[in-house]
Amino acid sequence: MNSLYYQKRLSRNIGDKFFTSLSVICALIAILPLIFLVTYILIKGGSQITPELFTLEPNPPGDDLDAGGINPALIGTLIITTIASFIAIPVGVGGGIYLAEYSKGGAFSRFIRFGVNVLAGVPSIIAGVFIYALIVSTKILFGSMYSGLAGGMALSILMLPSVIKTTDEGLKLVPNELRYASLGVGASMYTTILKVTLPSAFRSIATGVVLGIARAAGETAPLIFTALFSYYYITGFGDLFYEMGSLAVLIYNFALEPYDAQNGLAWAASFILVLSILSVNILSRILAAFTEKTKRI
Amino acid sequence: MEEKLTLFKNRKRFGIEKNIDIIFKNTALVLSSFVAIILLGIILVVFFQSFESFSRYGLKFLVTSEWNPVKDEYGAFTAIYGTLVTSFLSLLITIPLGVGTAIFITEDFVPKVFREIIGSFVELLAAIPSVVLGLWAIFVMEPFFRTFFVFLHNIFGWIPLFSTEPTGRNSFLAILILVVMLLPIVTSIARDTLNQVPKKLRNAAYGIGASRWKTIFSVILPAALSGIMAGVLLALGRAMGETMAVTMIIGNSNAFSWSLLSPGYTISSMLANQFGEADGSQVSSLFYAAFVLMILSLVVNIFAQWLVKKFSLKY
Numbered sequence: 001m002n003s004l005y006y007q008k009r010l011s012r013n014i015g016d017k018f019f020t021s022l023s024v025i026c027a028l029i030a031i032l033p034l035i036f037l038v039t040y041i042l043i044k045g046g047s048q049i050t051p052e053l054f055t056l057e058p059n060p061p062g063d064d065l066d067a068g069g070i071n072p073a074l075i076g077t078l079i080i081t082t083i084a085s086f087i088a089i090p091v092g093v094g095g096g097i098y099l100a101e102y103s104k105g106g107a108f109s110r111f112i113r114f115g116v117n118v119l120a121g122v123p124s125i126i127a128g129v130f131i132y133a134l135i136v137s138t139k140i141l142f143g144s145m146y147s148g149l150a151g152g153m154a155l156s157i158l159m160l161p162s163v164i165k166t167t168d169e170g171l172k173l174v175p176n177e178l179r180y181a182s183l184g185v186g187a188s189m190y191t192t193i194l195k196v197t198l199p200s201a202f203r204s205i206a207t208g209v210v211l212g213i214a215r216a217a218g219e220t221a222p223l224i225f226t227a228l229f230s231y232y233y234i235t236g237f238g239d240l241f242y243e244m245g246s247l248a249v250l251i252y253n254f255a256l257e258p259y260d261a262q263n264g265l266a267w268a269a270s271f272i273l274v275l276s277i278l279s280v281n282i283l284s285r286i287l288a289a290f291t292e293k294t295k296r297i
Numbered sequence: 298m299e300e301k302l303t304l305f306k307n308r309k310r311f312g313i314e315k316n317i318d319i320i321f322k323n324t325a326l327v328l329s330s331f332v333a334i335i336l337l338g339i340i341l342v343v344f345f346q347s348f349e350s351f352s353r354y355g356l357k358f359l360v361t362s363e364w365n366p367v368k369d370e371y372g373a374f375t376a377i378y379g380t381l382v383t384s385f386l387s388l389l390i391t392i393p394l395g396v397g398t399a400i401f402i403t404e405d406f407v408p409k410v411f412r413e414i415i416g417s418f419v420e421l422l423a424a425i426p427s428v429v430l431g432l433w434a435i436f437v438m439e440p441f442f443r444t445f446f447v448f449l450h451n452i453f454g455w456i457p458l459f460s461t462e463p464t465g466r467n468s469f470l471a472i473l474i475l476v477v478m479l480l481p482i483v484t485s486i487a488r489d490t491l492n493q494v495p496k497k498l499r500n501a502a503y504g505i506g507a508s509r510w511k512t513i514f515s516v517i518l519p520a521a522l523s524g525i526m527a528g529v530l531l532a533l534g535r536a537m538g539e540t541m542a543v544t545m546i547i548g549n550s551n552a553f554s555w556s557l558l559s560p561g562y563t564i565s566s567m568l569a570n571q572f573g574e575a576d577g578s579q580v581s582s583l584f585y586a587a588f589v590l591m592i593l594s595l596v597v598n599i600f601a602q603w604l605v606k607k608f609s610l611k612y
Contacts, residue, residue: 012508019510020406026397030484031418033477037425037433094328102322103329114602115332121531121598122339122591123538125565129587130339132572133346137580157335164332188314190321218426221540221565225572248428248541255432255545263436270429281424285417 038274045271048264058231058250058265067261070269073245075234076148077273080227080246081217083152088159089209095160096167096205101193113168120161127157128222136226141241148244151227155216162215166208170201203291207284214280218273220248229253247273340591347585350578358585362553366575371582373564375553377589380563383468383543384536387475392529394476395483400513402484403491416488423481431545434474439466439546442473446558461556466548468561474542479532486528490521523604530601534594540565564590 007013056069095112103109131154136145174197182192198205228243229250247269254266350358354371361372398419402412446463453459494517502512518525548560549570564586575583 012511016508016510019513023397023401023404024406026394027401027415029394030398030480031415033480034418034422034425036437037422037430040433040437041429091328091331094325095332096329098322098325098329102325109329112329112332115336117602118595118598119332119336121534121538121594121601122336123540123565123594125538125540125568126339126343126587126591129568129572129584130342133342133584134338157339160332160335164329188310188318190318193321215424218428220426220428221569224569228573248426251428251432252541252545255428255435266432270432273426274429277424277426278421281421 038278041267041270041274045267045269045274048268049271053265053268057233058254059261060231061254061257061259061262065261067259067265070247070250070265070272072230072233073247073250073269074272076227076230076245077217077247079234079240080148080152080155080223080244081213083149083240084155084159084216085209085213087153087156088163088212091156092160092163092209093167093205096164096171097193097198099164099168100171101189101197116161116164119157120165122157123221124158124219125221127154128224128226130154130157131222131226144241146226146228146243147241148227149240151223151244151246154222154226155219158219158222159212159216162212163209166212167201167205170204170208171197173204174201203287207287210280211284214277218248218277220246220252223249224252343584343588343591347581347588350581350585351588353578354582354585358582359589362551364551366577366579369578371579371585373567373582373586373589375551376562376564376567376586378553379468379547379561380537380565380590380593382557383471383475383547383561383563384533386557387472387479387536388529388533390472390476391479391483391532395480396487396518396525398480398484399487399491402488404509404513416485419481419484422477423485426541427478427539428541428545430474430477431542434470434542434546435466438473439470442470450558457555458557461554461559463558464560466546466560467558468547469557471543471547471561471563472557474546475536475539478539478542479536482532482535483525483528486531487521487525490524490528491517493524494520523607527601527605530597530604534597534601537563537597538565538590538594540569544569 053069054074055071057072058070059066059068099109099112103112131150135141135150135153136147139145141147141149178196178200179192182196183189187195223246227246227249230243230245234244251266251269251273254262254269257263350371354361358372359377360374361370362374363370363372364375365371398415402416443463446467446469449459450461450463498516498520499512502516507515543563544566547563547566549562549566550560551562551567552559554561568583568587568590571579572583
């Protein structure tokens, strides 16, 4: 009779309580870093935000109290990630189309999918080393060494696997009936892909690609010896072939400076970077949750 | 009759459209093979650039820790040791923490809304750029842990791992920041695999009277083990290649020390520090170190993929 009631003192119940509280502690520890990090960046970085920050050049480190702004780095990040997107998106979407629509699960597509996963695991600094050897040290781009263009190429290597993967997986989710219908009314393969399957997978592909771009915008390792850094305004098209600053490299360089003013700029740049990356991430999550809800109805 | 004839006349596509179709397919084929080309290109380029250093130092490069551009003596032992130690020790902390969090998210201790919030918090952590984590580590973590390190040194100073006086940036901080970076990877993969374990297994265990944690330890975790292992291996690959946060906080010293409280080096932080200013045979030696790093992470990654393929169909 007694055994029908819950007995607190039973060793299995004590053990259960113990492990349950252990996993609660794990979960609490796991969310602490993000909370600390985000609040610290919001407070410390947010207090540095001024209108001049977006318009001025950074002053060279020194005892100078005024650090200037981060305009060149901000524009540089936009340019470098745009270059990377212009390379990685066409190549990645094209490759994903081949994997999802044309390949029939043969050895070639298995090899490419394997390659995509391996490339995704290549350390980001290796991408920088590769572009350094291929482009920077050989001066193959019209005799220029470190350049924004080289930095964009290095970033595109990191973006490529994620773009291919999202395209491949997005297209695989498109129901085959749509393809049969399109081919059945006499459309050719490329019309089917461009007019039917790609548009219906557009939203999931776009979400993945945007997340990939946000990820690339924060990458530093591939840029530190391909795009290097620059203190000066970006004035024209020709500047693509010279050293180019970026928010990520600015944070790296200025965090290691012994001066408060430069450290402040690093915090401000982190604020902008983290805020934009997190808002893109959260927005895509909300969007995904929203589409799931509408689909259920 | 007339109408039917024109229909049949046009039943074939125009030559142009056929050509476009073929061109489109082949373009997609070429674009997809870019991945393989880039991957092979990376391996070949890094290998050939390191050839000079490889032929001069051979495998001795891996076990000596002299790094002297003036005397042209290079050995990457300190960096290789640092890479392995930081990544393995950080995993040692991350695995219980990440799996514990994943269990918390997949069990029903608290309502689903809270669990989903915690899950997305952990995943958002993965979106923070590593350079920002490095900045945070320098200005927040290092001062915060300083007294803890002094305490650790005073109590456990007789163990070689804690034998140096803590003076600022060190390997231990690099391990802690790596934990922050690996946690989302291990947690999200462990959560996905735990969710995939069939409900039947759990119900069967409950049915024969197992308690909740008996079920988790004896049934659920063993069933999810391969998936969790694959996630751990992916995290290991990530830890070995992680550059910015580690470079900013590890202290960057090539002097070999067993102690975690002294400044250290990893291959990637060595690359980040020296590549921009290196010339001559130093560049080749750095490429050699990069090659070692690449092989390490490739082996770990390929093994992880093999594990996923081999065990994913079990249930």
